[in-house]
Amino acid sequence: MAAAISSPPSERVAVVTGGNKGIGLEVCRQLASNGVTVILTARDEARGAAAVEQLTAAAGLSDVIFHQLEVTDARSIARLTGFLKERFGKLDILVNNAAIGGVQRLPVQDLSAEKFSGMDARQRAEWMWKNCRETCDAAKAGIQTNYYGTKNVTEALLPLLQASSDGRIVNVSSDFGLLSHFINEELKQELNDVEKLTEERLDEVLAMFLNDFEAGEVEARGWPSAFAAYKVAKAAMNAYSRVLARRHPALRVNCAHPGYVKTDMTRHSGLLTPEEGASNVVKVALLPEGGPTGAFFALGQEAPFV
Ligand SMILES: NC(=O)c1ccc[n+]([C@@H]2O[C@H](COP(=O)([O-])OP(=O)(O)OC[C@H]3O[C@@H](n4cnc5c(N)ncnc54)[C@H](OP(=O)(O)O)[C@@H]3O)[C@@H](O)[C@H]2O)c1
Structure with a gap:
């Protein structure tokens, strides 16, 4: 393994997952504008390269580097880890942003944004719900990407974050991941009890959810309804973040809800x-x-997990 190319001690290095579009792309732009060297990652090489081009050529930001990352692929995670180890020998900021909706989208006729004018947040969310379908495959993919993708990327990059003097993880969460969406009081309490909660138990809880989903017992068992897999995956990711924060007090591990974007x-x-x-x-x-x-953190302010 090649030795780390030494970077200036003050240079901060960040990795953003799902950086090719949406919130992730803007996180890359804003971190780079703040003097952070950004590794913009994307699962698709062409989409990732185009995004980097957008930030470097169009926005004039020089310290944005592309690296491929499919968060559900262990080999892709290992390649990114190897690259960071060789090039920087540390990681200061990890933004786990990549995620999917965990539902199957139905085609819509009217693609214009005007249809939302005059609608409040609840009505807009209802429109989204009306235009999708919950399927077992989509729910499984949602848990795999949003929970296990985040966790596996994090675990691989932990040694590099520990090599930083101020390692930070921001897990991009959602108000859909709040425990108030759980009807099952026992589960809610368990996911909120970070002193007792373990990663093994989180695996069991997620397996239980997928079994109940397949059996059509989501509501009967008191899981969140509407976008159930997304809500459960984000709630589990929040719980994992809290367990991780306890396990690594030298790191800052937080969750951030960006708002309805x-x-x-x-x-x-x-x-x-x-x-x-x-x-x-x-x-x-x-x-x-x-x-x-x-x-x-919800909209930039510290807030409860429930
Ligand atoms: N938008 C909102 O209102 C809202 C609200 C609360 C929380 N959030 C959270 O904010 C984050 C960003 O969401 P967004 O709204 O910006 O969504 P988006 O526009 O759909 O972007 C999602 C990004 O994740 C990437 N991605 C998906 N699966 C991946 C995988 N397996 N490996 C690597 N990358 C993958 C996508 O890549 P491709 O382009 O290749 O698909 C894309 O770059 C998510 O964590 C989401 O849950 C969003």
């Missing part, structure tokens, strides 16, 4: 621009040294 994920039904949503994530990534860890 106009991106492909929401079919552009959101209320905020990607710039506004990303700023709620970047604010957490760039908190002053020694700030909170194991916390949830």
Whole structure:
């Protein structure tokens, strides 16, 4: 293994997953604008390279580097880890942004944004719900990408984050991941009890959810309804973040809800621009040294996990 090419000690290095579009792309832009060297990652080489081009050529940001990353692929994670180890020997900021909706989208006729005018957030979310279908395959993919993708990338990059003097992880979460969406009181309590909770138990809880999903017992068992897989995956990711924060007190591990944002994920039904949503994530990534860890931030402000 080649020795790390020494970078200036003050140079901060960040990795952003799913950086080719939406909130992730804007997080890359804003971190780079703040003097951070950004590794913009994307699962698709062409989409990733185009995004880097957009930030470097069009926006004049020089310190943005592309690296391929498919968060559900162990070999892709290993390649990124090897690259970071050789090139920087450390990682200061990891933004786990990549995610999917965990539902199958139905085709819509009217693609214009005008249809949302006059609708409030609830009505817009209802429109999204009306235009999708929950399937077992989509639910499984949602758990694999949003929970296990985040976890596996994090675990691989932990040694590099520990090599930083101020390692930070920001898990891009959602108000859909709040425990208030769980009807099952026992589960809610368990996911909130970070002193007792373990990663093994989180695996069991997710396996239980997928079994109940397949058996058509999501509501009967008190899981969140509507976008169930997305909500359960984000709630589990929040719980994992808290467990991780406890396990690694030298790191800052936090969750950030960007707000309801106009991106492909929401079919552009959101209320905020990607710039506004990303700023709620970047604010957490760039908190002053020694700030909170194991916390949830909604729209840039610390808030409860429930
Ligand atoms: N938009 C909102 O209102 C909202 C609200 C709350 C939380 N969030 C969270 O914000 C984050 C960004 O969402 P967004 O709205 O910007 O969504 P988006 O526009 O759909 O972007 C999602 C990004 O994740 C990437 N991705 C998906 N699966 C991946 C995988 N297996 N490996 C690597 N990359 C993958 C996508 O890549 P491709 O282009 O290749 O598909 C894309 O770059 C997500 O964590 C989401 O849950 C969004």
